[in-house]
Amino acid sequence: MDWLERMNNALVYIESNLDGEIDYKKIAQVAYCSEYHFSRVFSSNSGISLSEYIRSRRLKLAAFEIQKSDIRVIDIAIKYGYGSADSFSRAFQKTHGIKPSEARNKGVQLKAFPKISFQISIKGDTELDYRIENLDYELRIVGKGKSVKTSRAFKNIPTLWSSAKKDGFMQELKDMAWENPKCTLESLLGVCGREAAITDDEFTYFMGVRYDGEPPSDMEILIIPASTWAVFPNIVDAWKRLYTEWVPTSGYELANLPCIECYYGPKHKPSHELWVPVISK
Known part of the structure; x- marks a missing residue:
């Protein structure tokens, strides 16, 4: 199927x-x-x-x-x-x-809302680069969760990071990060959903870093199990094209885990990536 x-x-x-x-x-x-x-x-x-x-x-x-x-x-x-x-x-x-x-009342006008059906549309679009990463260990992420309206996520998430930079939270995360580099996912992390389930209207955006030490008292620990990931080099472009272009034709299923936005340090190429949990069909 x-x-x-x-x-x-x-x-x-x-x-x-x-x-x-x-x-x-x-x-x-x-x-x-x-x-x-x-x-x-x-x-x-x-x-x-x-x-x-x-x-x-x-x-x-x-x-x-x-x-x-x-x-x-x-x-x-x-x-x-x-x-x-x-x-x-x-x-x-x-x-x-x-x-x-x-x-x-006779003659009154009402709005019709027809049923939706999905179809594949073939377009001559640009290529979507990605790579597959297999992490055979869990990710222990320390940070804080913020509530985000799904419909405004693309606007609200940059604002969250901007506020984190101003109030010093981002620097706290940086001070904890990269003390013991473990994988290519050493970066500021935005986990889209604390759990696999996500409601339509709102989800928790967990801002943190991979960290194995004892977390500060005002931060929480989020564990992401070992998984296989499809990694895309541009977060904004990947979100726009992930579900409409890549998922239907990739040969992969989406795993029951949240996606992770990775924001890397200076001089890292690319500067940010989207990690999407997947399993082979």
Whole structure:
């Protein structure tokens, strides 16, 4: 079963459960992908977060039922996952621009939100360089976790590092790093998610360094198990192309671990890399 078929099977599962409970773990299982990576694969390829897609599809179906039936609005709200008429009304009005009760008026306009399906698009794009690294030992990373909105990650993460430089946290990390070089991953590290699971709207960005000593009292320890990694030399470019270009055609599956952003010291070429956990198909 290839990547495209698995992603579309996950969409079939979502569509079949819009009027019931949708289990995010089950979605990932159907796609043979971790929760951590599925939300990113989905948003990178669709341009919309998974939670927003599900919400929009449910509100589209809810609008259709309100128009075509005499079922009470509160019953339709509960059917599509809303705990109260007020929360349903706010979401409905935000999407369709009118109150649910007004959807039964003749001639009223509602917004359609069609089902998504994934297809492979062949483009004459530039090559995406990468290498495979096998680390047969766990990574013990010391640092601090910061909450990040997924939709604003590309803007917020640089701000986090800028703040860390100003308040001295970055220098603390540098003072601990590279005392006993162990591998090519000796750098300032940004771990995207404390665990493999990641929600659509928010995740923890763990800023730290590989360090074997006793951590300062205000820092935590994060352990990343031994794994195989696909390493890309440009973080921004890699994030843009990882899920849409590399994953579907690479011959690798994404492992159930977080990705790591590596920011190297002066004169290191390249200056930063994205490490992506993988397993061979």
